[in-house]
Every structure is written in C-alpha cells, then in structure tokens.
Amino acid sequence: MGMEAIVETKPVEEDKPRIGVFVCHCGVNIAAVIDPKKLAEYAATLPNVVVAKDYTYMCSKPGQQLIIDSIKQYNLNRVVIAACSPRLHEPTFRKCLASAGLNPYLLEMANIREHCTWVHTHEPDVAFEKAKKIVELAVTRANLLEPLEEQEVSVIQRIMVIGGGIAGLFAALAAANAGFEVYLVELSPTIGGRMAQLDKTFPTLDCSKCVLTPIMNEAAAHPNIKLFTYTEVVDVQGSIGNFKVKLRKKPRYVDPSKCTACGICAEKCPVKVPNEFDMGLSMRKAIYLPFPQAVPTVYLIDPEHCLYLTKRDPKTGKPICGVCQRFCPAGAINFDEKPEEIEVDVGAIIIATGFDVFDPREKPEYGYGKYPNVITSLEFERILCATGPTGGKILCPPDWKKEPKRIVFIHCIGSRDETVNAPFCSRVCCMYTAKQAILYKERVPDGEAYVFYIDVRAAGKGFEEFYRRAVEEYGITYIRGKVSEIIKDPVRDTLVVRAEDTLTGKIVEVEADLVVLAVGMRPRKSTLELAKILKLPLSADGFLQELHMKLYPVQTAVDGVYICGCAQSPKDIPDSIAQAVAAAGYAMSLLSQGKVRTIGNVAEVNEDLCSGCGICEATCAFGAISLETKVVEGREVRRAKVDVLRCKGCGACAAACPAGAIKAKHFTDDQLLSMIRALFVGPSEALKAIKVAAPPIKAS
Amino acid sequence: MLSAQASVLKRDVISTRDFDKSFADEINRLVENSLIKCMDCGTCSSGCPSGRRTAMRIRQLVRLARLGYKPMLSMVDLWMCTTCYRCFDRCPRKVNITDAIIFIRNKAFKEGYALPKHIKVAQLVIDYGHAVPINNEIRALRKELGLPELPPTVHSFPDALKEVQKILSITKFNELANQQSKFSQ
Numbered sequence A: 001m002g003m004e005a006i007v008e009t010k011p012v013e014e015d016k017p018r019i020g021v022f023v024c025h026c027g028v029n030i031a032a033v034i035d036p037k038k039l040a041e042y043a044a045t046l047p048n049v050v051v052a053k054d055y056t057y058m059c060s061k062p063g064q065q066l067i068i069d070s071i072k073q074y075n076l077n078r079v080v081i082a083a084c085s086p087r088l089h090e091p092t093f094r095k096c097l098a099s100a101g102l103n104p105y106l107l108e109m110a111n112i113r114e115h116c117t118w119v120h121t122h123e124p125d126v127a128f129e130k131a132k133k134i135v136e137l138a139v140t141r142a143n144l145l146e147p148l149e150e151q152e153v154s155v156i157q158r159i160m161v162i163g164g165g166i167a168g169l170f171a172a173l174a175a176a177n178a179g180f181e182v183y184l185v186e187l188s189p190t191i192g193g194r195m196a197q198l199d200k201t202f203p204t205l206d207c208s209k210c211v212l213t214p215i216m217n218e219a220a221a222h223p224n225i226k227l228f229t230y231t232e233v234v235d236v237q238g239s240i241g242n243f244k245v246k247l248r249k250k251p252r253y254v255d256p257s258k259c260t261a262c263g264i265c266a267e268k269c270p271v272k273v274p275n276e277f278d279m280g281l282s283m284r285k286a287i288y289l290p291f292p293q294a295v296p297t298v299y300l301i302d303p304e305h306c307l308y309l310t311k312r313d314p315k316t317g318k319p320i321c322g323v324c325q326r327f328c329p330a331g332a333i334n335f336d337e338k339p340e341e342i343e344v345d346v347g348a349i350i351i352a353t354g355f356d357v358f359d360p361r362e363k364p365e366y367g368y369g370k371y372p373n374v375i376t377s378l379e380f381e382r383i384l385c386a387t388g389p390t391g392g393k394i395l396c397p398p399d400w401k402k403e404p405k406r407i408v409f410i411h412c413i414g415s416r417d418e419t420v421n422a423p424f425c426s427r428v429c430c431m432y433t434a435k436q437a438i439l440y441k442e443r444v445p446d447g448e449a450y451v452f453y454i455d456v457r458a459a460g461k462g463f464e465e466f467y468r469r470a471v472e473e474y475g476i477t478y479i480r481g482k483v484s485e486i487i488k489d490p491v492r493d494t495l496v497v498r499a500e501d502t503l504t505g506k507i508v509e510v511e512a513d514l515v516v517l518a519v520g521m522r523p524r525k526s527t528l529e530l531a532k533i534l535k536l537p538l539s540a541d542g543f544l545q546e547l548h549m550k551l552y553p554v555q556t557a558v559d560g561v562y563i564c565g566c567a568q569s570p571k572d573i574p575d576s577i578a579q580a581v582a583a584a585g586y587a588m589s590l591l592s593q594g595k596v597r598t599i600g601n602v603a604e605v606n607e608d609l610c611s612g613c614g615i616c617e618a619t620c621a622f623g624a625i626s627l628e629t630k631v632v633e634g635r636e637v638r639r640a641k642v643d644v645l646r647c648k649g650c651g652a653c654a655a656a657c658p659a660g661a662i663k664a665k666h667f668t669d670d671q672l673l674s675m676i677r678a679l680f681v682g683p684s685e686a687l688k689a690i691k692v693a694a695p696p697i698k699a700s
Numbered sequence B: 001m002l003s004a005q006a007s008v009l010k011r012d013v014i015s016t017r018d019f020d021k022s023f024a025d026e027i028n029r030l031v032e033n034s035l036i037k038c039m040d041c042g043t044c045s046s047g048c049p050s051g052r053r054t055a056m057r058i059r060q061l062v063r064l065a066r067l068g069y070k071p072m073l074s075m076v077d078l079w080m081c082t083t084c085y086r087c088f089d090r091c092p093r094k095v096n097i098t099d100a101i102i103f104i105r106n107k108a109f110k111e112g113y114a115l116p117k118h119i120k121v122a123q124l125v126i127d128y129g130h131a132v133p134i135n136n137e138i139r140a141l142r143k144e145l146g147l148p149e150l151p152p153t154v155h156s157f158p159d160a161l162k163e164v165q166k167i168l169s170i171t172k173f174n175e176l177a178n179q180q181s182k183f184s185q
Helices: A036-043 A061-073 A086-099 A113-117 A124-144 A166-177 A193-197 A208-221 A264-268 A323-327 A377-384 A429-443 A463-472 A525-534 A573-593 A615-619 A652-656 A669-688 B002-010 B021-030 B043-047 B058-067 B070-074 B086-090 B097-110 B116-128 B136-144 B158-170 B173-177
Strands: A019-024 A049-055 A078-083 A107-111 A152-154 A158-162 A181-185 A225-228 A231-239 A242-249 A272-274 A283-285 A340-346 A348-351 A355-357 A374-376 A406-413 A448-453 A477-480 A485-489 A494-501 A506-512 A514-519 A521-523 A561-563 A595-597 A603-605 A625-632 A635-642 A662-664
Touching: A019 A036, A019 A061, A019 A124, A036 A049, A036 A078, A036 A124, A049 A061, A061 A078, A061 A086, A078 A086, A078 A124, A086 A107, A107 A113, A107 A124, A113 A124, A124 A669, A158 A166, A158 A340, A158 A573, A166 A181, A166 A193, A166 A208, A166 A225, A166 A573, A181 A231, A193 A208, A193 A377, A208 A225, A231 A340, A231 A525, A242 A348, A264 A283, A264 A323, A348 A525, A348 A573, A374 A377, A377 A429, A377 A514, A406 A429, A406 A506, A429 A448, A429 A463, A429 A514, A448 A494, A477 A494, A494 B043, A506 B043, A521 A525, A561 A573, A573 A595, A603 A635, A615 A625, A615 A652, A652 A662, B021 B058, B021 B097, B043 B058, B043 B086, B058 B070, B058 B097, B070 B097, B086 B097, B116 B158, B116 B173, B158 B173
Parallel strands: A019 A049, A019 A078, A078 A107, A158 A181, A158 A348, A181 A225, A348 A561, A374 A514, A406 A448, A406 A514, A448 A477
Antiparallel strands: A152 A595, A231 A242, A242 A340, A272 A283, A355 A521, A485 A494, A494 A506, A603 A662, A625 A635
C-alpha cells in the first residue's frame, strides 16, 4: 500500500457497526481444547463488538435462535461466528441472518475448528492464543462488510443431454418422462454408445443389444426428446438457466426422410474401409449403416472415403462413381448436403460423453499391433457378438480360421499403471474379463482359459458370485501375477505369455492361441474438447471433475452443467444409469425452480479504470468475464463485463487486473488488508488505516 | 556354504523381531519413496532375465525390503540381479527396483556379506585399476587387430594407476575389499 494518506474512519452514528460474536463449542471439537467462554469474553473487548456469547452447537436450532434473538435484542448489524469452516455452515448462518432481517453478507465466519483446535489439539495454550487472533481478524473484517444484492434470473425450460450412450439415454428419458423438453445430442451417426458394441453384460449375461435397443427406440420416438445425431457441440455461451449452444450437424449425404435402409447403396458401393463399430476387425462400405439396429436407421456416406466426394476425373473434372445415387430406389442420396449450424437455448446441460479404451500400443511389451492374435477386450467383444466380424464364432484374427484352444486374458492393461499416466482402477475390467472367459468356455468347451490378475475386484451386486462361477463352474484358471511380456516362440510359432505366479513364486509361461488385453478406460478426446468449451475442470485422472466427490457427484464447477457415466469416471452400466438419472434429477430440479439466484459476492468492474486488456478474461476459470465493445466519448473501447450467473466470486480477476479495475465484492482489498494489518497492529489500529468508511447498512 | 545361506527365505517363519522399519524407510527414501508404491503384481519378476535362470525373485526381494527384513542382507539372491533395469522399466508403479537392490547390496557389502569372488574382483581393481585386467590372450588379440598391446588406460600409465589407488584408499574402498567375506567363513 506504500505511503498513502491515512484518513481516520468516522462512521456516522446510525451506521456504526454493531457486532455480535458467537463462539461455538462444536461439542468437544472446540471446547475440549480451548475455553469458548473465555474466548467470547475476549471477543467482547474488540472494536464495535456489542455482545459476545458462546453455545454448545451454534448450528443447532437453539443455537441459531440465540443468534436471531441477539440480533434483534442488541440491534446488531454484523455477525461473527467463531466455529467451523464457512464451507460447512456459512449457508446455515446466512439464512439465520436473513431471517432476522439482516443482509446475509454481513456475516463473517472465524474458523477456530479446522484452522485451530483440530490442528493444535495437543497444545491448548497456543490454540487459545491463535483462536483469539482468528477472532480479532474476523471482527476487523466484519467492521468493513457491506450488504450485497442477489439477482434472480428465469430458467429456460429445456435440457440438453450430450452423448447418446446408455447414460445419456437414461438421463434424457428420465427428464422427458417427467415432462421436460430434451435435446439429445450425439456425435456419432447413431445413438447406443459403447453398450451397443458389447455382446453380453455381467453379471447376468443379458444380451447387451436386446436390453439396449428398446431404450434407444423409446428415446428416439419420445415426443419430448429431439434427437440430434452426427452432431457436435461447437460452442456454449451463457450460464445456468440460459445456455446458448451452437451445434454443427454433419452432412449424412442421405435424406433421412427418404432412406428406407434397404441397403442397396452399400451393396453397390465399391469402397471398403475398416469398420469402426467392429474396432477395425471387419470392413464396411463408404456408404453404410453403423450397425443393423442403429437409430436413426439411416445410411450415411463417409466423406473421407467416398469416391464421389473425394475424387474427380482428371479429364472431365467430373466426380467419379456416384453409383449409390444411381441405384437408390428412394432417391435419398444428396451429395450437395452441407453441414448445418443450429443454435439452441437450454436451461441445463447434462454431459454423458462416455469413454475411449486404452491403446495398448503404449505398452509395446505386450506386442499389440505386432501380433495379430493379441487383441483388446473390446475387439474380443466384437468377436463374441453375433453382429461382429465372425458372426459370434470365436476365431483367431487375422484370417479367422483357427479356433483358439488356449486363451489368455490379462488384467489391468492401462489401469493401475503409472507409466501410462493411469494410476486409477478402471473398475469394469475384472468383471468383463470373467464374463468374456465364461463366454469363451461356453463356446469352446474343450478350450483352456487363463486369467492373469493383480487383484480381482468384484465389489458389486452379484459380482463376487459371478467371478466364483468363472472359477468353480467353468474351470477358468486364475493366476495372480501381472504379465510382463508376450513373446513369439520362433520355433513353434506360438505366443508365449510370461508372468510370475506370485502365490508360488514360480515363473509361468503359457503358450496361447489368442491373448485378450483387458484395456482400461480413458476420457474421450471429444469430452476434453467439450470441457474446454464449457470451462469444466478435469480430475487428475483426466476425466471430468465433479463438484464434490461424495456430496455432489453429478454437479460441476459450472452451475447448470451436470455430468454422468464414464465421462466422469470409469463405471459399469448400472452405475452409469444411476448417475445419469441423478444428473437428470438435478437438472429437473433446476428447471422446476424456474428461477436461479446469483450470489452477491461477485466481481465488479470499474469501467473508468478498465483498459480492456483482457487479462481478466483469460484468468477467469469459469468463463464469467467477456470483453464488450462500447463507445466512450466517441471512441470505440473494450471493457470487461462480468456474467454474474457464472461468477463464483473467486477473486482471480481482481488479483490479475493490472489497473485495479475489478473489485471482488465481499473480499475487497480493504477487507483483506485490514485483516493482515490487524495481525500486526491489532484491530483498532487496522481499522483506523482504512481510507473509506463502510457504506451505510440497510436491513435487506 | 552358499546354498545354506541361500535358504534363508525358506525358513518357516519370519518374525516381526526381524523387521527393522528404519531399514525399510531408508531404502524407500533412497529410491525417492517409490518402494512403498509396490503392489506385488509380479511384473518385475516375470520379466527378470536372471529370475528365469535362478531362484531369485526380484518381487520377493522388494517385498522383504518393504517389510524391513534386514536378514535379507545375507541372501545370496541379492547378488543374482544383473542390474539390467528391465523391472524398473516395466514396473506399473515406477518402483525404482534396481537402484533399491544396489542400495541394499551396498549395505550388505558393508556388513561383510560380499561373495568371495566379488572381493577378488575388488582386489583386481585395487591392484590393476581394472575389474578385468589385461591378459596374454587379449594382448595377442589386440596385436592381431592392429591395436597397441595395452589399451590407453591405467595399463599404459602406471602413474595414473597410483592415482586410482590413492582414490580407492581415500574412499576406503580398500577396507571394504580387504574384508573377510561372511559367506566364506
């Protein structure tokens, strides 16, 4: 602050702060270390403190009543509560102030529990001195608190669900069945997601498609759901209750209203490319239907490989091919279709964008990509599936001739592995491996199945029983040890899987016809891009971060944006569905309220000082600041503007602003600096050093 | 004698009396606290080229070190590692296994658990400045290849050998090398 003139604060009599200090015992959490009564007695001596009381549990109903009564009795206009972290009970006490007719922002929490008695349990004398300091500082700041206004904004009655896998489908259906309008946006040409690729599901061995496709059809036909497939989210503006989402619908080059999915086009198309739905194990045409039950059941043209769209006759300059158009009996092919940009307004957004699988090429010792009969679990899932490359027969790639008589499954490929930046457990691999081994034994009864594991994690309903069935009923051999390498026996031309059976300490070598790598989950690239657009934070594992791991598992740092399914963290189908419906529940609860309240402690721009440099915009983690072009004295200038619905009051912009043009309300420089000063010169002197008196207080 | 020592692991019971937490902590600290990250998956031992030919299980050595089982210093297995670093390379938890083994070996050596052959090699370093000094065969081979008979090392510079010996003496390598191996007693 340097050598600034110090003007003594001379508050007018009626504006003079009248502070009440309330010291909580928190049972024994505080009272077992320090004497709350003595602390209250000390607090009563601090500047402008009119009354100081202590009580066993301030957060209890009688505790709150004590505060309300005191506010009225002593005509208090500011309140200090010495108790726990504001993270816990600030909302409780703010309500308490409001019910006593006081602006809720005239509250200051002095955290004498987490910051004091919990960390100084064994040194009560030091703890008491520290508690005194904490209360001194809180009282100092309380002297300078200002009443703040909150605003109300109405919520658009529409929910957007991004991602049409099992999580997105359930989130959309939950909201649609409750009567809300839902826009379901899916990046790929069909809804269904990863679950559509699976053969059967653990632990019941339900046919995955049989249980999924009715859900897909229900969502597609639902009167409250509008489906946007083959559509990406390009931009999101706005905030809770009022998001403006820009979508880009990619061209299918096939008119959905005309296509009857007869398949003649694909029959005639001369171009063959690896089929992504079969993880590249089979081929599809350049015009294709992703899979027979795809929704919408409409063919589409892959513009990267279609001859009409990519090649021209060098002489005539005309496109070559176009055979699909010639043969389509419905005349549905339209090569001139262009991407379509769509702008929609929604009140809430649910993200259910799912996962990718780990690419085992990152672990070259397993030979994936080098040996064709080392495959990933998702590839094996396609081999198991009746719509897959072998029609459900278990055969070895690449020639699909040999039935594997000895198969090896390896757990934890790309999970629990710090070398590939994945210390986490992918949660589903233990169980899907047990399932795949069982399905193998059912179809190749004379075959041998080995599973190499580190730990079998079967914590779910019916999971342990299912795993035991794999061992006891199907005779699958589980060996505890992670495989270190897969090599090719040059003489016998077979794969040798090498591990330690850690339970006997013996090195085990298994000659295998087929090796299945149980690959873990990874966040999708498209999810990461979406996170950038929405300014959503990621967890250390790279998945989308929830607001609170236990209490708010579907909320995010951006209000009105909810997450579910594997976009949040690896999980199985039942957990994805449960979380999806929870996310829908929160979105519906937001819409049902009809209105959202802003917080009072937002950032405020002083336009006279703002130079429009944009540092604040780049600093804001919540996308709450944008630059507005204005005309000031005949000149066009840029000025920072705060979206109070997005602003969390973190103060990063205020700290970053080189001109001091942004004020973080409720955490003003005066408030914070006075607390620091109070540490050295005491509250009275610190308050004298404040240049401007606190503005008049009016009961809200 | 060696086989009797090698059977330490096969004792029926290892007791908490044998666990020295400070030993475990020290080794853990020396490898940047990575020892404690081991989850006993066995990737290290299954890839270990030495473990396929000997009874040494690198995972079990890490396990014993984590338990603070100090009697492991007398295990011959400790000397079966070729320090090829494959275990460290493949460890999914980035446990610096090979360096841990080297630190444990240093301790073992100091306590007299050095193989007689290792002591002989140490003597060679002191006497000739080389763990593998030149012999007539190599002299002949070098001559045949058109090289000077002696390489440009301490073999060619007797004064430099004296310097090497001085360093070995200052670092007390001599004392270590002159010890009686507990394995040969």
